[in-house]
Amino acid sequence: MSLIGLNICVVGGGIGGLTAAIALARRGASVEVLEQAPVISEVGAGIQVSPNGMCVLAALGVADDIQARSVQAEAVELRDYRASRLVTRLNLGLLDATQKYFFLHRADLIDSLTQGAKAAGVTVHVGQKAVAVQAGHPASVTLENGDKRTADLVVCADGLHSIGRGALNGTLAPYFTRQVAWRAIVPNTIDHPNVARVHMGPKRHVVTYPLRDGSGVNLVAVEEKGAWGEESWATQDDPANMLAAFEDFCDPVKHLMRGAQAVGKWGLFKHPVALKWSDQGVVLLGDAAHPTLPFMAQGAVMAIEDAWVLAASLDRTDDLAAGLAAYQERRFERVSKIVETASKNAWRYHLSFPPLRFAAHSVMRFGGAVAPSKMMGQFDWIYRHDVTAD
Template identity: 60%
Template sequence: MSLAGLKIKIVGAGIGGLTAALALRARGAEVTVLEQAEAITEVGAGLQVSPNGFVVLRALGLEDALRARAVQGQAVELRDYKAGRLVSRLDLGLLPADQPYFFLHRADLIDLLAEAVRAQGIKIRLLQRVARIEATDTPVIHLANGAETRADLVVGADGLHSKLRPELNGVTAPFFTRQVAWRATVPNTMNHPNVARVHMGPHRHVVSYPLRGGEIVNIVAVQERMGWAEEGWTHRDDPDNLRKAFGDFGGDTARLLGAVENVGVWGLFRHPVARSWHKGHTAILGDAAHPTLPFMAQGAVMAMEDAWVLADALDKADNLPEGLAAYQARRHARASKVVETANGNAWKYHLSLPPLRFGAHLGLRVASSLAPKKLLQQFDWIYRYDVTAEG
């Protein structure tokens, strides 16, 4: 169906919401983005844009803007925690030239998307706190100040605490994974190479990679523990708590953690993939539909894939209900597989029994040395998946 003149309101000006705004506007829709904050900002720090996310940004005409802000990744390295000894190296240089892998500050990705949205004349309305959404064929957005706004289609890109998801699926309680994560950035005084390093220790791991032309290093540190921490990226912690939790990590990791001055902490929770992604003339995408743990670095990329497929499915359908059903049908299985893969990934980094660690690390070293292409190809189903080529 033609999207020309279709009035669409997107709740949430994050990565998924802004990408959806661009993809829908490119097909003729009249799009407005509602954001509860007073400015378009993004908490958090670094993220990884793997090739399956890059192809979406390229299709939206944002390749040059991405390259100007991002660091192109050369490899993913798995290292032992004590002295940083290399265990395995996933050579990203073996990816096809047109499928690059990037490290990017989350705020920089938000900025380039927001600039493109404004350049397309898409309205972003700030301070629009949503109280609830009527998920009907004539959807109504009820704002916290008592005002109402309507649209032909409402898209919930409003993250973990989505106001639309419960309207489609009811309320489900998340499951605490007994893992917490710290996030920080520090100056790149140690000349961190353009690789993502995962230092693996008993019940813990630390990820680091450079951002902003190599000026800073992004750090994510994960620890298994019984103590609960709140979900979300806005909770601050004492850097000494981070250093104490990883006090036996040596080498570059110890130096990076020693430089941390400000750090956020949050609990890692599992959420089920939403059973229903649409109802009436409403739909959800990204974390509102399928929150994922950060162990595959696919959260932002999955939201971009969703956004593209939503616009494409609507464009190819005869009507809105048919298009929304096609959108879920094209996305549900893939998102579920990514979420489940991330759920099962952390234990591989957290092996604690010495014989098991030795055997696993030896196997990774052998595979990395003898079959580097095969090691990378195990991720083809993620990295080489191109939603813009679906037809």
């Protein structure tokens, strides 16, 4: 069906919401975005955008601006935690020349998407917190101030605690993975190369990669803990606590940690993929439908893919309900596989039994040395997937 004249309200001005707004507006819909924050912004953290995300951003006309703000990634390195000895290296240069992988600050990505949305004719409203969504013809969104917005379609791109997810699926209780993460952006005091480094230790790992002009480094440190951690990106912690938890890691990691002035901390929870993504003009997108643990760097990219597929599915079908059903059908298997792969990935980083860790690292080291293309090829189903070509 044609999207021309279709009124769409997007709840959430994050990566998924803004990408969806651009994709829908470029196909002719009249789109507004409701963002609860007083300004469109993003928490101080880095993000990795792999080729399967970049192909969508290129198709939407925002890739050039995003690339200009980014660091192009050369590789992903897995290293031992004590001496920083290289275990294996995934050479991103083995991807096709047109397939590029980038590191960038989330705030820069949000800014590029905001500009792209406005250029596409999207109206962005800030300070508009949605507290309820109602399916129907039309669907509606109730705001905290009591106002109500109606639309032909409400896209709930409002994250982990989505009001739309609850409205369509009821309470889907997550469970604590017994892992807690710290995040910080720190000065690049070690001349960090343009790679993502994963230092793997017993029941812990640390991920680092450069941002912007290389002056900063994004740092995420994960530790297995029995105590509950809050599932929030807003919780702050003393940087000394992070450093103490990784005091036996190599000097480069500890040196970066010592540069942390502010540290966010959150508990990692596993959520089930929602079984119902749409109903009578309400649809879920990104983390609202399929939250994923941060062990594959695909959470935001899956939301970017969702945005394209949602717009394309609506454009290809004769009615709204059929388009929304096609969207879930096209996305469900892929995002479910991503969620499960990310969930299983932590154990590879956190091996604590020395003989097992030695054996596993030896296999990875041998594979990377003898068959680097095969090592890289195991990710083809992620990186080489192009939803814009479907």
